[in-house]
Each structure stands twice: as C-alpha cells, then as structure tokens.
Amino acid sequence: MSDRIEILSTPLSVYDAEQFVVDLQAGGICVFSGNTRAETSSDGRELVALDYEAYADMALRQLNELAGRARERWPILKLAILHRTGRVAVGEPSVVIAVSCGHRAEAFEACRFLIDELKRDVAIWKKEVWKSGDATWVH
C-alpha cells in the first residue's frame, strides 16, 4: 500500500502526482486535476482566484480514510491526493488525484470516486476572490 496524501500551501504538480503512482504492475493510470475556472458573476465581476482553507488535521484523516475505502472497492496499486490551501489563481490546480491500477476501468472509477467523495465530505472550503477586491465563501 502506497498512498501520498497531502494538503499543501504551494503549487501542486500534476507531474509529481502522476510519477508517484507509476508502477510496473500498472496498465492504467488516471489523473484528475481540478483547476480554478475563469468566471464572471451575474453582475459582471471577474473571478481572479479561489482561496482555500482546510481543517488540515481532519481533512488528512478524512482523505486517508477515503483512500482506504477506495482500496476496498478497487485493486489500486498506488494513489496520490494533493489539495491546496491558500490562493489558487485562475488556471491553477487546487486538487490533483492520481490512481494506478492493473486495468483502466478501475483507475477511472477509483479516481472519479475519490474526487466526488472529497468534494462531498472533506473539511475544506473555498472563497471566491473577485477582481473588484471582494470575496465570497462558497458554502
């Protein structure tokens, strides 16, 4: 069992996550990167970044538990879950998940499961930061 699960205040590397899960037994690797998307609010304000905050002790515990649930369902070789805190500019990744499995179906399903569950449950919050200077929590 080889998991890399981290909450980081520095830019995430999709490359590092993917390289971490490379394995001689892996036929399929699925990597998901969730990025801050350019957006304009209904009243014409432009989004410049998302500010992420985590209850790190809890979030890490939850992510490890989530990885364990994924391993019970799919024959995962290696997995990485990286999540940002702090300011993530438009175009930059806030979360990167990489999963390697013997076969592709399992890798896709496990990766999708991990991001869906992460978003549903894990103690992390984001605030939209607008060009105008104001900021709004997403809840």
Next chain:
Amino acid sequence: MSDRIEILSTPLSVYDAEQFVVDLQAGGICVFSGNTRAETSSDGRELVALDYEAYADMALRQLNELAGRARERWPILKLAILHRTGRVAVGEPSVVIAVSCGHRAEAFEACRFLIDELKRDVAIWKKEVWKSGDATWVH
C-alpha cells in the same frame, strides 16, 4: 478547437499532454496513461515490452474523427491524444489522453470514451515481447 493528436516513436510525456490541455476555462482535467504492465505468461515467461505498429495515416485520421465525435458529445476545451509506435518497456506509457472541460464529469467521460474507442477501432497493433526473445502479436 484545439487538438493535439500524434503518433510518436519516442517516449510519451504525460506532463506535455496535461500542459497542452490547460485552459483558463477548465475546471476539470482528466488524463489517462496506458502503460505496459509487467506480466508472466501461463508458461512462466516474463514480458519485457510491447512493440507497437500503426497504420499511421489511417490511425491519425481515425483519431481526429474520434476527437470530433467526443466534441459533439461533451463541451471539450482542449484535448490531446498521443500514441506510441515501437518498443514500449514495462512501466512506460503507450498511450496518453488528456481532456479539459468546464466541469469534471465531462472531462472523465470524454477521456474514458476516447481510450475505449481508440482500443476498439484504431489501426494500431501490439506484439508482446518476452524475455525469452520470442514475440507474439495481440489480435
């Protein structure tokens, strides 16, 4: 419309594929890497590599048509499909697909569709190369 579709005889870079699809409008990027998996045959021979051969003119035409079908079904921002020819050692990627979309569900579905259809239809063949020196086409 921004597609990078290539058949290459040199090592594939998951990083390049992912960077190619980064887009300010992208909330979700899904990357799939299909690698040569270590294997032992029923009679105890060890796999050392897969040798890929493509009918390149046809395969490129098919991959471009496939990309078009994916774009009809999902709001894809950018996509990359890279496939190797020649010898791909255990642990190395033979195919890399990257898709960026506004939202994650679309990115996962389009990426999965592309690899499934590629394997079903595209004029590429692989030969298993065993440590013993013999090689067998996969058909």
Next chain:
Amino acid sequence: MKVSIKLFAIVRDRAGVADLTLDLPAGATIAFAADLLAKKYPAIETFLPRCAFALNLEYTSISELLKDGDELAVIPPVSGG
C-alpha cells in the same frame, strides 16, 4: 470542563475568531455548546443550523456529550476540490 472550539470559513469570519475555549458544565452536549456560541457570537447564529460538527476530527451528531479536553469544530458546508 474545557472544550477547545475551532471555527472555519464563513463562521470564522463572522465570529472574528478561529480558536477559543469554552468552559462547559459536566453533561453538556454539542447542541449546548452551539447555543452558547450563538449567544457569544450573534453574527453566526443564523448560519449554525447549516453547519455540521466534528468532535476530535470526526463528524458527529449534536446530541453527543462533550468531555474535558475535547476539540469541537464547527463545519460549514464544505466546498473543497
């Protein structure tokens, strides 16, 4: 007994504080602590019903009993990813 309280995101911003300690009577539940927080920080009162609670890093129900040294976190609807 003393219970350590952690506030996050909008609740932290509205209360103006991230960490505090509540001095609670024996037998106090999470619901009791939440009522006390609402009185102490009226700005979070309307938002608290939308929040979950984590006791020592795990989600739990508001009827749970607290004990000395516990860490109780107010968890606004999450929005990670």
Next chain:
Amino acid sequence: MKVSIKLFAIVRDRAGVADLTLDLPAGATIAFAADLLAKKYPAIETFLPRCAFALNLEYTSISELLKDGDELAVIPPVSGG
C-alpha cells in the same frame, strides 16, 4: 488496374511483405483482391477471415469495388492502447 496493398502486424509477418501492388481486372472487389492475396501468400489464408479492410484509409465492406490507384489495407483485429 493497379491497387496498392498494405499488410500489417501478424499478416505482414506471415506474408513476409508490408507493401505490394496487385494488378486487377476492372470490376474487381475487395473480396476478389483478398482471394488473390490468399493464393499469393498461403500463410495468411486462415487469418484473412478475421481481418477487416480499409480502402483509402477508411473501413469498408469486402463487396466494395476497387478502382485504379486505390490503397487497400488488410486490418487484423486491432490492439492499440
């Protein structure tokens, strides 16, 4: 008329040739060309029924008529990815 033939993977290995040109009578179909290939390269005969055919880079049926200058490829079951 002359039709350019391309063989791949196991079919190419068994025939021992990757590219050749067939001289065919007007009105020849892909099936006709396939029969000729089987006679010319007996080692591929048993495998041909498992193959598809691509005419000028597109899959097509064996009843399709050929014309001068066509490129006909024998496509063994694919195994890319």
